[in-house]
Amino acid sequence: MAGQRVALSSLAGAKVETVPGITRPALVHVAPSDVAPTPLNPRIDFDKETLVELGTSMKSGQLAPCVAIPRAKYLGLFPEHAEELPSCKYVMAAGERRWRAALEVGLPTLDLHIRQDIAETPAKFLAAVLAENIERKNFNYIEEAFGLQRMLEMSGGNQTDAATRLSKSRQWFSQRIGILRLSPEMQQAVRDGELTAFREMRRYAAMPPDQQMAAWQADLEKARRSAESPSRPPAAPVASSGKETDDPGTEPGTTGVYTAVYTPATPPASPATQPEQSQPEREADQPPPAPEARHHDVMKPSSTPTSAQHLAPVPDPRPEPDEPAQSAEPSGAEPWAEQPPRVVGLAIPWSDGAAVADIIVQRMTPEQRQILLTRLQAAQAPSATG
Incomplete structure (x- = not known):
């Protein structure tokens, strides 16, 4: 079977990639010392033990390359970061944790995807930085909010535009950035993992800053007491057993x-000896007494x-618990x-x-x-x- 014939004129008209990474990412292998993370990355908390574990697993192969652009291209977007990036060749937009893990275990090389397309505008590069972190479930909410604040500044203060750059809704963006209204002490509690429920963060953030810590401490104390006190099931109504007792009271x-x-009935001589009396026929408008009652x-x-x-x-002859025995x-x-x-x-x-x-x-x-x-x-x- 003959192969399909290709016109040379169509090949001549095809776009030629003169610079790697313009139309598709270029995969390169570089020494970790030639790479630096962007100062725009809001993540600052890295656990050394988990980094060592990740680095050890990367010795058998790096499954996900880091994403970076050349340093010169980066400084064209953020010239104010020149002093922070003095000697590197590439600046990462994503993969700082993998880079740190490679340094911890001494890996000789690091896999990078060179993405020239994300360096078109500062906002597009920042969106690439935030995208990976936002999708991670264990991303610190405070770090995320600071990253969103930077994106909001690059979007001229327009939350809708900032959310669109991240493929998120304006409501999502507003809720996430809103926790920056937490006081510094409350923000530290979030960073330390002491306050983890996002709904609670939003509730405290809606309070005046000087009242947030007291409200949180009060909620913690209430939860502690509730955990220490065994739950008491609701008491059933106490019914008369109909048995004689020594003390009628x-x-x-x-x-x-x-x-x-x-x-x-005829009053007895003493409470201890009380004869049973036959009950006369009750009136039609009178409710019946309890069975076997005295x-x-x-x-x-x-x-x-x-x-x-x-x-x-x-x-009351004998105080009972909170529930009255009406029957x-x-x-x-x-x-x-x-x-x-x-x-x-x-x-x-x-x-x-x-x-x-x-x-x-x-x-x-x-x-x-x-x-x-x-x-x-x-x-x-x-x-x-x-």
Whole structure:
């Protein structure tokens, strides 16, 4: 099969690269001492141990060449850096970490890509410097922000143009450069790796500089206390077990304020011996008592406060945790008077018979009052005959 014929006229019209690196990068191998990093690189923190590890791996081959331009071309863009670059032949735009690693382990040569195209303008060269660092996940946010600030200056203060040169959005650019509002102490905390969450950096940066450190320290203390304190699950409502106790004033779940008497029972001679009473049929408008609950002095919890402001609140017989046990059935006892009050609402003034009678008249139906009167008369009968 015959090969394709090529016209000599087409070859004559093709562009000839007279200077390596103009149309495509030229790969060269040079001594590390002939190369210098650009002073524009915002990265200043390099860990020596990791550099040695990288240099050791580069002995078996450098996978990614550094990117550089000739020194003369660089000084045409940044003549102010002449004294900082006295004797090198090339200035790197990317790859300073690989260059430092080669120096650490004594590599004889370093691979460079000569890129003349990135030396067209100062902003284009700086974009090449920042591009590699920005894409690295472990790039220091403060170093990055200083690099963005330099790009903003080269873009005439226009954030949109600066972001476009880096192929980023204006919002991304504004957020990243905004952390330079952090105070010097807070910036150092970022450099040291003590403050790593970017969202927190932005929050502190929005505060006045003299308040940032105090706010950060307060957040650290709050986080420390939260880590040291075991989390407490929410307590379930305490329900009455229905079991008899020696002290009627210390039944489980005795909290709340009580407004109506269900079925008054005959008061016992002592709290230790209390006979069970059969509960009479309740009225249609009365809610049922808890199953197996004790029937003497059983009250109904109420959330509606009374207008009788002269009544003293009933103190809580046993302080509970923060969660009130609203579903529990309480029992009355004189030891309540010795405890501090807890719930504001209607209280039963057991030491004032007239006041108790007023509450009964106001809140009990005639049928329930008759039941109560019958029980009270029955309770007085033994003492009257004795």
